[in-house]
Amino acid sequence: MTAVDLEFDQLNSTVDALRRSISNRMMYGVGKDAVTARPQDWLHAAALAVRDRLVARWMKTTRLQYEQDVKRVYYLSMEFLIGRTFTNALLALGIYDQMKEALAGLGVDMEALTDLEPDAALGNGGLGRLAACFLDSMATLGIPGFGYGIRYEYGMFRQQIVNGEQVEAPDYWLRAGNPWEFPRPEVQYIVHFGGRTVQRNDHIEWIETQHVNAMAYDTVIPGYATSATNTLRLWSARATEELDLSAFNQGDYRRAVDAKNMSENVSRLLYPDDSTSAGRELRLRQEYFFVSATMQDLIRRYLRTHSTFGRFTEKVAVHLNDTHPVLAIPELLRLLVDVHRVPWDKAWKDVQQVFSYTNHTLMPEALETWDVETLARLLPRHIEIIFEINAEFLKRVSEHSGHDVDMIRRISLVDEYGQRRVRMAHLAIVASQKVNGVSKLHSQLMTRDIFADFARMFPERFTNVTNGVTPRRWLAQSSPSMSSLIDRQIGAHWRRDLFELAKLRDLKHDAAFVDAFREAKRQNKLRLVQHLSQHTKIAFDPNALFDLQVKRIHEYKRQLLNVLHVIVRYNRILADPKRDWVPRVVMFAGKAASAYRMAKTIIKLIGDVSDKVNNDPVIGDRLKVVFVPNYGVSVAELIIPAADLSEQISMAGTEASGTGNMKLALNGALTIGTLDGANIEICDAVGRENIFIFGHTADEVDDLRATGYRPRQVYEGDAELRLALDQIRTGFFSPDDPLRFSDIFHTLVDWGDHYMVLADFAAFATAQDEVDRRFVDARGWAASAIENVAGMGQFSSDRTIAEYARDIWQVKPLELE
Incomplete structure (x- = not known):
């Protein structure tokens, strides 16, 4: 035209x-x-x-x-938790x-x-919120890029708490339409599944497939105080045939739309329950669906301005946010070799130059794998490509290691023991030019432990980029009272350069500023109290210490450690009600995966404990416990600015980084935490005297395991802890079902206490006693809170993205007129 x-x-x-x-x-x-x-x-x-x-x-x-003719970054993530x-x-x-x-x-x-x-229901936890912060920072810094993901119709789920239990309901976030998105019906790609491959002359064809269309929806991502923007492109599944007219005309109305419904299930829910084979297959289909459409889209965009693939690696950088998008690697190879007839050696070389991969977990059981049989059935061409990559790679490993069979077995892309499975993280490492961890400790442990063999083979490939959060969302937007105070003191440029907050250090003993800081925090607490009183019918004292643990419910994040301390504190108050206790409101929030029974039991325990504590007349306002339902970005914007204490209490060596720790410190909460993830770097930034560190280090955890950890000995040796655990075991909090929490007791006392909850309890309780002592000194606490805000400069996602752009993607900002 x-x-x-x-x-x-x-x-x-x-x-x-x-x-x-x-x-x-x-x-x-x-x-x-x-x-x-x-x-x-x-x-x-x-x-x-x-x-x-x-x-x-x-x-x-x-x-x-x-x-x-810029080089673009294509950021692939299963989640983008962009909020409102x-x-x-x-x-x-x-x-x-x-x-x-x-x-x-x-x-x-x-x-x-x-x-x-x-809230846009496009994510669940830290992974998705990190991706959203990154898009914000990429646009603000003018880094040309696209976010790519799935347009989930119903999110993961809307969490309701009914009688203390998590109940999942669909999240109808699109019910009233979405004014921010642009449907692109002209941008559709066919995504294939199943079928078989055949050799035709000098190339392979994938035939007799089932297929679904991927249709694009675009959302503008604006940069702050710049004309630069980027695009979040989300794929929605569309059936290639809307209606079986023959079945409809025969009166079989269900069969008439069966194919359509099956096709479009791919983009209905985030993380379908994978406790069944059907759920696992749907998740695999989701992952391939979005990476296939994305790879086709980026090739189309590249070929709009280039006639050959000669400059492909100069113009394209593809970043894999965890292992969910790793099928993009064999898919890009398939498209280059089978569709565009690029020679294999050239295509493989290009692939290894365009991909980079962020690892987000240190737990081997959390590293994604797919069984070979399912892959071969759904993606027959891709399993061939993966085996070809593995054959070449293992040949190189054998030569490098002197034919070390054990190393070959450990490092192979395919786990040959039991049911053969493809190790997606291994595929990502072999195909990426850079692999990064997300905190200094995480990156060290990643190369020392789970990926040690790879680190020895490719030492130059591994690096660290510590996570960050956007100050526009997590201070300017979420805390108007605090951000306006900061603006009056040091100007508004901190929104673009978070290191400006360091100027606040000079004001921590300024009486007028400290009073204004405390009042800004109080306004945030009053805002939260008003919200909670409407939804929980419980009255909260805004002068109490607001103690916050907000994150995905998972055993390694150790909500159980926090609950145990709540029970011990409850028992202490009952034993000595006349003592001048520091009033405390303990808040939990987070979702449990729908198939994760233990996590859902932990939520129920929190609910039962809160019922007992909140309704005990002896306790009164001295201790309140609340579980805030349906945790998401907007809920976080409400409760994070109100927090006095930030619980970052994962077992050392399990949390890759954490970003909630950064958001809370940025809003003036003091951290109580282990030396895990980014807590270590936060400690260095704010000073050891302005944070409460406790518990075993990662090395000490390893040593304790090696020497034989016996949690029952800890249980028997600590009277307060034993009473709390016995109350859980005997139904003190669940008289209607005394055995409801027996698995929690046995997991901690008799079944190994894998996440060292009991091992760290005494140190945690001691640190909590210190919190009480410090909180009584209101001005001293405020000075430490100001130090936390002032020390957050390095935890801006702008700094993080600048490092990615310079050291991993090799992308320059757009030159704006």
Whole structure:
């Protein structure tokens, strides 16, 4: 088609212009007037008005990327936990106050509107939130890139707590539509499954496949205080045939749509329950579906401006966020070799230059593997490619190791013991030019332990890039009271350069600033108390110490250690009710995977303990326990700024990094934690005197295992701990079902206590006693909190992304006009 210059309105962002835009969008976009409009309609119209202002930047950025023939980063992740978009976009555009005034002029309260926006249900935990922070920082720094994932219709699940138990319900986040996305029905790719391969002349063809279409949905990711933007492109599954008309006409209406429903299940839910073979197969289909569409899309984009693959590695960087997208490696090889007829040696060389991989776990059981039989059935061409890569690799290993059979067995891409399984992390390492851990300790342990053989073979391939969080979301947006105070003291440039916060150190003994800091924290606590009182019918004292553990419910994160201390504290108060106890509100939040029985039992234990504690008249306001349901980005924005104490208590050597620890410290919470993940670097940044470190180190954990850890001896030797565990075992908290928590007792006392909960309990209790002593000194606590905020400069995702761009992707920022 002929290119013509479009004539369109240049949108400015004065209050009058915004008011007019909202009115236009209400009438022409939503199709209502002010009389019939519901609050949801006003939000939709306002969102469209904001989106219009992002689009001009988006088009300009895209044009400049093509003109400058930039190298692009393709960031592949199963999760993008982006949260709500409205307020974030207003802050990025610098029009928050103008929009608030424009809506007020139309008789609409913006604060009430923002609470109506659902969180985009595109992730679950730290992995997805990290990906979202990275997209924000890539756009802010002008790094040309795309995020690629799946447009889940129902997220993972919406968590409800019913009688103290987790109940999963679909998350209907798209029920009212999504004003931020652009459907791209013209951007569709066929994704194949099953079938077989045949040799035709000099190439292999994959035939007799089933297939599903992947359709693109685009969301603009704005940079902060820049015209640069990036794109989050999500794939939605569409059936290649919508309706079996023959079956429909015969009255078999279910069969008429069976094929459509089966095809489109691929993008319905995040992490389908993998405790069944059908669930595992669906998860594999999901992973291949999104990487296949993505690889096809990036090749199409590259070939728009290049006629051969000669400069492919100069223009493409593909980053794998954990092992879920690793099938992108054999898929890109398949497309290059089988479809575009690139010689194998050239294609393999290119693949090894474009891919990079971030590892997010130190636990071998968490490293993804797929059984060979399932792969061969669903992806027959890919298993051939994987075996070809493995054959070449093991030949090299054999030569390198002097034919060390044990090393070959350990390092092979295929685990040959029992059911043969492909080790996806091994495939990622062999095919990537860089492999990184996400904290200094994690990267050290990764090369020393789980990937030691690879590190000896490819020492230059391994590196560290410590995680970070975006200060725009996690301070500017989530804590208006604190961020406005900081702005008044040091200006607003910290949003782009978080190291600016170091200037706050000089104010930690300034009485006026300390008072203002404490008041900002109090405002955040009052905001949370108001929310909790509406949802829990429990009254909370805002002067109490707010003690927060918010993260995925998992045994290695040791919510059980925290619960045990709550029970011991409860027993202490009962034994000495006249003592002047430091009042404490202990908050838990997080989801348990639907098939993870022990994690769901832990949630129930928290619920039963909270019932007992919160309803005991002897305890009163001295101790409250609450589980905040359906933890996500918006809930986190509410509770993180209110925290006084941040629980980062995983067993040393299990948490790769953590980012909740960074968000909480950035908001002035003091950390109680083990020397695990990024806690070590936070400790260095804020000073040992401003953090509560306890427990065994990673090396001490290894030594304790080696010498024979006996948790029952710990149980028998600590009277307070024994009483708490016996209360759990005998039904003190669950009189309706005394044996409800017997597995928890036996896991900790009789079955090895794998995550060393009992081994670290005494040190944890001692550290908690120190927390009480320090909290009584309000000004001293505030000074330490200020030190935490001031020390967070290095934990900005801007610093993280700058390191990725320079050291791993070799990508330069876009040159903006």
